[in-house]
Structures are given as structure tokens and as C-alpha cells.
Amino acid sequence: xxxxxxxxxxxxxxxxxxxxxxxxxxxxxxxxxxxxxxxxxxxxxxxxxxx
Numbered sequence: 536x537x538x539x540x541x542x543x544x545x546x547x548x549x550x551x552x553x554x555x556x557x558x559x560x561x562x563x564x565x566x567x568x569x570x571x572x573x574x575x576x577x578x579x580x581x582x583x584x585x586x
Contacts, residue, residue: 546580
């Protein structure tokens, strides 16, 4: 779980928040999103690092 949390933290920006909800569930709150492409880009980075 610590490894997953560290990988997610590397993918998000300083202004964003990543938290562990419980078990193996995580959530990310993205701040100041301008477009859906911003969300897609961050999500893609997270998926690549967790694969």
C-alpha cells in the first residue's frame, strides 16, 4: 500500500490531494482542472505507474 501511495503521489501535482480510503482503495482530488484532457493525462500516468 505504501508503494501504491508513493506512485500515485508522483503522478499528481502539488495542489492535488491523494488519500487512502481504506483497504486498497485510493482517491485523488484534482484542483484547478481546466479541461477533461488534464484529468485524462493524470489518470493515464497513474495507470501506467500502477501497471
